[in-house]
Amino acid sequence: MTLGQNNKESILLVDGMALMFRAYYASAATGYIRRTKAGLPTNAIYGFMRYFWDAVQKFAPSHIACCWDLGSKTFRTEQFTAYKGNRSEAPDDLIPQFSVIRDVMESLGIPNISCPGYEADDCIGTLAAKFREDMDVLILTGDHDMLQLVSERTSVIIMKKGHGNYMVYTPESLMQEKQLTPGQIIDLKGLMGDTSDNYPGVRGIGEKTALKLVQEYGSVQGILENLDSLSKSVRTKIESDLEMLHLSRQLAEIRCDVELLCNSDSCRLELNHVVVASKFEELEMASISTLMGLAATP
Template sequence: MDFKGNDQDRILLVDGMALMFRAFYASAATGYIRRTKAGIPTNAVYGFMRYFWDAVQKFNPTHIACCWDLGGKTFRSGQFAAYKGNRSDAPDELIPQFDIIRDVMDSLDIPNISSVGYEADDCIGTLAAKFSEEMDVLILTGDHDMLQLVSPKTSVIIMKKGVGNYMVYTPDSLMEEKNLTPIQIIDLKGLMGDTSDNYPGVRGIGEKTALKLVQEYGSIEAILANLDGLTKSVRTKIEADLEMLHLCRGLAQIRCDVELVCSSDSCRFELNPVQVVSKFEELEMASVCSWMGVAVV
């Protein structure tokens, strides 16, 4: 998939949470936390920009928006109290960098998008549905749950280890690699659950069995319509956890109907060099301007 030299409109929807956590832990693992002279930690900001700018150069978007969680309760935690209940608090050095990274996006004239009661995933899903009607959509993330958003107009870019390593998923490559359609990702998660998000799925059914069932029958509805054809063990597990199965499938599904104010014009990617240089000089990161090729004459 060639993006260079292609002037067709395309929007890059950035999973800000995924990039920020990846950037923080990749650099914090060395034991060194980059800080300004005033002692403000900026390692996640610097790493975020490395990941972000590499993707901008590779995928050449004409439009960009960055989506964020707001913290606090969401509609999912209202449906299932233990949802993400296993997550530890963010490290102290990371907390002040949340706002700094959003300020950096502001300086790049890139909209920061979020919504009370929803996750960044839901904002991305909503914007993908909205903008796919007028341009190609690219989603930059490390979260495989986003694969459910793949469509003929929406590609999901999964970040691999290191900077510059990506797997771009289209409907064809998703089917080729995983033998699944995008919507089947939701059913798979409903059956097997998600330890990262702390919902169980059907107790006793792991990824291998869930994958086999979804590939063989196509959907949860078809599995339930053919319970008599399942092994006694699998049928018993599903029948015992029917309510949880439906709940977990709902938790796994990314919402694409969040009320958001975000126009394509507001997302057009056009840097203001004065703003950019001012922000990175403030953060004592002049080197970022140099590898972005931004300078004020």
């Protein structure tokens, strides 16, 4: 079965980590963890498939790839040891589900993409740069950092609260909502830092001031070229934290030049009904087979 019936080719790049964590916590909040008869937790896998398949039906991509983090050590932790150092370990019930969801993606014929030393974001950025030459690129995530990847051929689909609720960012809608270009997202993060990723930016400069500076001067470079125009307080903060400003900007920037083995043919969505239905039968998820319109295995 091939989706994308609009005859226009597009690739959906899935932020696997974002979907798994979202799916896990959405269901764990109820206090009930879905498990197989053998005791394998499957709540995140189940939720992931519901989120994922809703997006596939809504956006009808002809191609799909799913990107993953490999571990906590990346080139960013080498640059700044505290990077993401505030993150707690994944819950015990979630950990075994990461390898199983990769098996599920494999059964769907969807490549799992990752690279040692890089984050899923960098894999997504690299594939977006590669594939936008030939087709429209759709990025499915909950991570607003990805907005820096928006371009004329690349839309970022941010998952909002609840199923089937999305905000689709194009250069126009990004400018309309945030008055920023995609590249300015990186400058903004360099100035204000990111508490989630645990890098500080310029101490004492919050989102409001950072946004005003970027909108007024265009970029970090533009701000530094106009330090004399800034208030004494803001100028002093920037001059005192210049090294961290540059480092934070580097940490915020998604790499688009990772060496990845992935071609468009391997990403074409063509489901083998028997293989997929068999995988969901094994995971005791007949309802997902039904959701996907797959016949039960004979």
